[in-house]
Amino acid sequence: MNRIEAHHxxxxxxxxxxxxxxGGGDPHLNRIIAIETLKARGPVEILLPEELDDxxxxxxxxxxxxxxVSLELLPSMxxxxxxxxxxxxxxxxxxxxxxxxxxxxxxxxxxxxxxxxRGIPVVNGDGMGRAYPExxxxxxxxxxxxPTPALAFDYAGNTALFSTQSTEVYEYHIRSFAxxxxxMITVAEHAMSGAQLKxxxxxxxxxxxxxxxxxxRENRGPAADILDPLKAIFEPSIYGEVRHLFSGKxxxxxxxxxxGYDIGEATLEDFDDPGQTLCLxxxxxxxxxxxxxxxxxxxxxxxxxxxxxxxxxxxCERLRYGQRVTVFAVGCPDFxxxxxALRVVSPRSFGFDLDYVPLEDIES
Amino acid sequence: MNRIEAHHxxxxxxxxxxxxxxGGGDPHLNRIIAIETLKARGPVEILLPEELDDxxxxxxxxxxxxxxVSLELLPSMxxxxxxxxxxxxxxxxxxxxxxxxxxxxxxxxxxxxxxxxRGIPVVNGDGMGRAYPExxxxxxxxxxxxPTPALAFDYAGNTALFSTQSTEVYEYHIRSFAxxxxxMITVAEHAMSGAQLKxxxxxxxxxxxxxxxxxxRENRGPAADILDPLKAIFEPSIYGEVRHLFSGKxxxxxxxxxxGYDIGEATLEDFDDPGQTLCLxxxxxxxxxxxxxxxxxxxxxxxxxxxxxxxxxxxCERLRYGQRVTVFAVGCPDFxxxxxALRVVSPRSFGFDLDYVPLEDIES
Numbered sequence: 078m079n080r081i082e083a084h085h086x087x088x089x090x091x092x093x094x095x096x097x098x099x100g101g102g103d104p105h106l107n108r109i110i111a112i113e114t115l116k117a118r119g120p121v122e123i124l125l126p127e128e129l130d131d132x133x134x135x136x137x138x139x140x141x142x143x144x145x146v147s148l149e150l151l152p153s154m155x156x157x158x159x160x161x162x163x164x165x166x167x168x169x170x171x172x173x174x175x176x177x178x179x180x181x182x183x184x185x186x187x188x189x190x191x192x193x194x195r196g197i198p199v200v201n202g203d204g205m206g207r208a209y210p211e212x213x214x215x216x217x218x219x220x221x222x223x224p225t226p227a228l229a230f231d232y233a234g235n236t237a238l239f240s241t242q243s244t245e246v247y248e249y250h251i252r253s254f255a256x257x258x259x260x261m262i263t264v265a266e267h268a269m270s271g272a273q274l275k276x277x278x279x280x281x282x283x284x285x286x287x288x289x290x291x292x293x294r295e296n297r298g299p300a301a302d303i304l305d306p307l308k309a310i311f312e313p314s315i316y317g318e319v320r321h322l323f324s325g326k327x328x329x330x331x332x333x334x335x336x337g338y339d340i341g342e343a344t345l346e347d348f349d350d351p352g353q354t355l356c357l358x359x360x361x362x363x364x365x366x367x368x369x370x371x372x373x374x375x376x377x378x379x380x381x382x383x384x385x386x387x388x389x390x391x392x393c394e395r396l397r398y399g400q401r402v403t404v405f406a407v408g409c410p411d412f413x414x415x416x417x418a419l420r421v422v423s424p425r426s427f428g429f430d431l432d433y434v435p436l437e438d439i440e441s
Numbered sequence: 442m443n444r445i446e447a448h449h450x451x452x453x454x455x456x457x458x459x460x461x462x463x464g465g466g467d468p469h470l471n472r473i474i475a476i477e478t479l480k481a482r483g484p485v486e487i488l489l490p491e492e493l494d495d496x497x498x499x500x501x502x503x504x505x506x507x508x509x510v511s512l513e514l515l516p517s518m519x520x521x522x523x524x525x526x527x528x529x530x531x532x533x534x535x536x537x538x539x540x541x542x543x544x545x546x547x548x549x550x551x552x553x554x555x556x557x558x559r560g561i562p563v564v565n566g567d568g569m570g571r572a573y574p575e576x577x578x579x580x581x582x583x584x585x586x587x588p589t590p591a592l593a594f595d596y597a598g599n600t601a602l603f604s605t606q607s608t609e610v611y612e613y614h615i616r617s618f619a620x621x622x623x624x625m626i627t628v629a630e631h632a633m634s635g636a637q638l639k640x641x642x643x644x645x646x647x648x649x650x651x652x653x654x655x656x657x658r659e660n661r662g663p664a665a666d667i668l669d670p671l672k673a674i675f676e677p678s679i680y681g682e683v684r685h686l687f688s689g690k691x692x693x694x695x696x697x698x699x700x701g702y703d704i705g706e707a708t709l710e711d712f713d714d715p716g717q718t719l720c721l722x723x724x725x726x727x728x729x730x731x732x733x734x735x736x737x738x739x740x741x742x743x744x745x746x747x748x749x750x751x752x753x754x755x756x757c758e759r760l761r762y763g764q765r766v767t768v769f770a771v772g773c774p775d776f777x778x779x780x781x782a783l784r785v786v787s788p789r790s791f792g793f794d795l796d797y798v799p800l801e802d803i804e805s
Contacts (some may be wrong), residue, residue, distance in 0.1 A: 235610060237618075238602040246599060253621035254601075257614050 078284040080122050081189055081199070083115040088290030091390070093185035095289055096282075098379045099393035100339075100362035101182015101208030102140055102147035102261075110154055111186040114193045121189050122198040123283055124174060126275045129200070133271035134170055136161060137204060137217065138191040139178035141229070141251055142261030143334045144361050145394045147183055150232060150261045157187050157263055158194025160230040164265035167238055168226055176200040176274065178215060178267075180282040181208030181362075182392065187263065199283065204267070206279035206315070206410045207379050210338055210361035211248045214422050216412055217267040218244040220277035227251065227266035231258035239266075256337040279410050285314060293388060300324065300403035303388040307405065317408035318437050322366055322373050323355040324348065324385055324403040330396050332359055343396055345404065355404060357382075359393055364427050366404060374406035375429075377413035377422040378436045381405045408436050442648040444486050445553055445563070447479040452654030455754070457549035459653060460646075462743045463757035464703075464726035465546015465572030466504055466511035466625075474518055475550040478557045485553050486562040487647055488538060490639045493564070497635035498534055500525060501568060501581065502555040503542035505593070505615055506625030507698045508725055509758045511547055514596060514625045521551050521627055522558025524594040528629035531602055532590055540564040540638065542579060542631075544646040545572030545726075546756065551627065563647065568631070570643035570679070570774045571743050574702055574725035575612045578786050580776055581631040582608040584641035591615065591630035595622035603630075620701040643774050649678060657752060664688065664767035667752040671769065681772035682801050686730055686737050687719040688712065688749055688767040694760050696723055707760055709768065719768060721746075723757055728791050730768060738770035739793075741777035741786040742800045745769045772800050 081089070090108040093101065115121065129135065138161050140147070165171050175192040178184045180203040192199045204215035212218060224247035227239045237254050241247040247266070255262045269277065289310055296306045300321075307319045325345040332341030339361050347353035355373075358365040363380035366373050374380050382391045385401040396402075413422055414435065424431040445453070454472040457465065479485065493499065502525050504511070529535050539556040542548045544567040556563045568579035576582060588611040591603045601618050605611040611630070619626045633641065653674055660670045664685075671683045689709040696705030703725050711717035719737075722729040727744035730737050738744050746755045749765040760766075777786055778799065788795040 233610070235605040235614065236603070237614065238604075239600070240602075241599040246597070249621050250599065250601060250618065253617045254614065257617035 078123065078287065080120040081115070081283070082120040083112050085287050086112045086115065086186070088294060089185055089287045090290065091293050092286035092288070092290030093180060093182055094392050095293060095381055095390040096286060096379065097181030097208040097392055098362045098381055099359065100144050100210065101179060101184060101392065102142070102144045103392055103394060104183040104186055106147070106152055107183040107186040107190070110152060111189050114154065114190050118193045121192050123201040124198045125201050126278050126280050129174060129271035129274060131270060131272035133173040134268065135174050135176050135200060135271060135274045136164060136172040136265050136268045137176040137178050137188070138263065138265045139184040139187045140261055141264050142255045143337055143339050144182070144392065145332070145334060145339050146260035148394060150259055153232070155194060156230060157191035160228060160263040160265050161191045161195060163230060163236055164228040167228055168268070172197060174198045174200055176278065177203040177283070179203055179205035179208045180286050181205065184208070185283070185286060200274065200278065201283040202278040202280040203282045204278065206282055206413070208362050209422060212251065212266070213244040213248055215267065216279055217269065217277045219418050219421065220273070222267045222269045222273055222277055224267050227264060229254050230263045252337040279315070279412060281315070293390070297387055297389070300383055300385050300388045311407055315410040320406045320436060320441055322404040322406050323368070325353070325355065327396060327398055327400045327402060330398060332393070339394060345402060360427060363393065365424060365429060366406065372431060372434070373439060374436055375424045375431065375433055376427065377409040377418070377433065379407040379409060381407060406436050442487065442651065444484040445479070445647070446484040447476050449651050450475045450479065450550070452658060453549055453651045454654065455657050456650035456652070456654030457544060457546055458756050459657060459745055459754040460650060460743065461545030461572040461756055462726045462745055463723060464508050464574065465543060465548060465756065466506070466508045467756055467758060468547040468550055470511070470516055471547040471550040471554070474516060475553050478518065478554050482557045485556050487565040488562045489565050490642050490644050493538060493635035493638060495634060495636035497537040498632065499538050499540050499564060499635060499638045500528060500536040500629050500632045501540040501542050501552070502627065502629045503548040503551045504625055505628050506619045507701055507703050508546070508756065509696070509698060509703050510624035512758060514623055517596070519558060520594060521555035523598070524592060524627040524629050525555045525559060527594060527600055528592040531592055532632070536561060538562045538564055540642065541567040541647070543567055543569035543572045544650050545569065548572070549647070549650060564638065564642060565647040566642040566644040567646045568642065570646055570777070572726050573786060576615065576630070577608040577612055579631065580643055581633065581641045583782050583785065584637070586631045586633045586637055586641055588630055591628060593618050594627045616701040643679070643776060645679070657754070661751055661753070664747055664749050664752045675771055679774040684770045684800060684805055686768040686770050687732070689719065691760060691762055691764045691766060694762060696757070703758060709766060724791060727757065729788060729793060730770065736795060736798070737803060738800055739788045739795065739797055740791065741773040741782070741797065743771040743773060745771060770800050
């Protein structure tokens with residue numbers, strides 16, 4: 078696969094919600110924008126990391142904000158391109174390619190819209206392999222790419238250009254600007270060379286997500302029947318094991334927008350046995366899945382909620398009381414199992430008094 | 442008076458707290474920094490607005506944040522100069538002079554430190570004639586000077602460059618950055634030409650504040666004895682009437698940092714008659730003074746609290762239960778009595794269901 082065309086976008090959006098592990102921002106509006114942009118401007122070339130020149134200038138572009146806001150604050154057609162161009166003007170250099178913060182959710186699509194607008198390629202890969210709530214959790218940051226200069230662009234065309242050494246501090250500044258500017262902004266940040274990208278990216282996730290979306294589309298139907306097709310695509314990939322965690326009804330879900338994040342939890346109850354429940358902790362994404370005191374899956378592994386009858390993945394901000402859902406867990410790419418990565422993405426880094434246990438080491 | 446020397450700084454700081462009408466940020470630390478800077482680098486030339494060339498490039502520099510933070514977050518010696526230089530680098534033009542956001546509180550001193558560091562003059566005048574809590578309340582904004590490009594500099598040297606059309610939106614962005622960056626930042630904003638400044642500034646306030654500080658120093662003693670010397674300096678000035686409002690003990694004071702501002706109120710009780718009270722509403726500065734339902738002074742006129750025994754002005758964040766104080770009201774410069782100014786500084790623009798009544802029209 079060497080380009081993304083308008084007819085790929087539905088599968089890409091569908092697959093991206095699966096990998097978003099509850100967060101990432103609803104891709105619905107970005108899906109419409111991406112289809113219209115690619116129809117108008119033609120396909121976008123996608124390049125595997127090794128196809129980039131070492132001295133290429135690669136600029137990640139994406140949205141930052143609380144996912145709930147993605148349901149209401151309408152993005153404009155040209156915001157990703159205008160963000161990229163404003164960034165290029167500030168740094169005085171044209172981008173050779175656009176990269177994705179995260180393949181999960183709407184940020185799988187925003188880079189395509191920016192790249193189509195500018196007529197440049199997008200990297201086939203991303204900085205998370207899923208979605209995470211904070212910038213310092215990106216592979217780019219963990220690999221030592223500087224977060225700034227970073228340019229933020231709001232719905233009204235106001236901009237802010239940040240300069241900060243630490244990605245943790247940068248995350249705090251950009252999150253606060255997002256909250257002040259209506260809850261959702263478009264950002265160009267963590268710009269890097271092709272050589273840096275090759276060390277820092279989760280490769281191949283853009284084409285993988287299109288294929289995953291195709292699997293979900295072709296196997297639309299009861300969640301019990303999708304496990305085998307999911308295993309067939311995930312097990313040979315960088316992700317590995319897929320596991321059924323729970324099936325049941327949403328009996329409680331509560332999130333609040335705190336400090337620019339959606340924070341809260343959801344509880345599911347077994348269809349037949351009200352004593353059996355699964356509790357999901359949320360910070361934009363699902364972080365922990367627990368039955369009673371027992372952790373059955375945790376960040377950085379992926380926790381994915383799908384509709385029980387159709388297997389359509391459901392992002393957290395669309396999860397509602399009474400929905401019948403199935404929850405899967407999926408292993409994470411090896412990158413996130415290194416000590417450097419676990420320092421920022423383990424349950425402990427989210428405030429839980431728990432060490433990370435890889436999915437395949439948890440008794441199922 | 443055509444320059445500020447190190448030996449003027451104590452009087453300037455003292456006078457600035459009087460004009461700060463409770464807010465403006467405690468000048469204590471900036472006073473020490475200004476004295477050391479002027480001792481090391483020599484006096485700073487001050488220019489009346491009419492002495493500036495029409496095409497001079499004038500850059501206001503000052504602190505933005507909640508005044509309570511000014512008691513704890515230590516400013517560094519070179520932050521004002523580094524802020525100005527980072528701004529100059531971004532806009533590609535050197536400043537010919539520095540101006541002050543507000544003569545009230547610490548922002549009377551920050552421009553001197555920036556100007557001394559760069560070896561350029563400071564405008565004898567300011568953008569408020571007192572202190573107000575928000576950027577759109579500055580004469581510069583009211584006169585149509587664009588707020589951005591604006592460069593914010595935090596205690597760790599992180600920066601953010603804002604671009605926004607409206608000062609109201611800019612205020613929201615810069616306030617949110619201040620809150621994210623520790624509560625207090627240094628900012629260069631509302632840059633303008635000499636011609637614009639001449640239309641937009643409250644003139645002469647820098648030298649006036651030194652003289653006011655001298656009056657307070659030379660008349661240190663009971664507040665009852667300071668009224669005549671205050672009248673002697675204010676009545677022939679752009680301010681006009683000075684009036685004694687109340688003398689009593691602080692029996693209640695409560696402020697919280699809400700959205701980056703100090704917000705709350707204080708209540709004073711007459712020394713002899715507990716039934717007589719004065720209530721002060723606060724948003725960084727004193728906004729309203731009321732005895733029962735009766736408004737006895739309101740923004741944009743100045744409400745000033747001084748120590749009852751020494752007449753030393755007390756800024757709001759230092760006001761404490763049990764303090765014995767006297768409250769004066771002072772008229773505001775004519776600029777703030779225009780309909781354009783009252784749109785942003787009347788009691789109504791702070792959410793009170795009250796029209797502004799000039800001090801001299803209120804029965805004393």
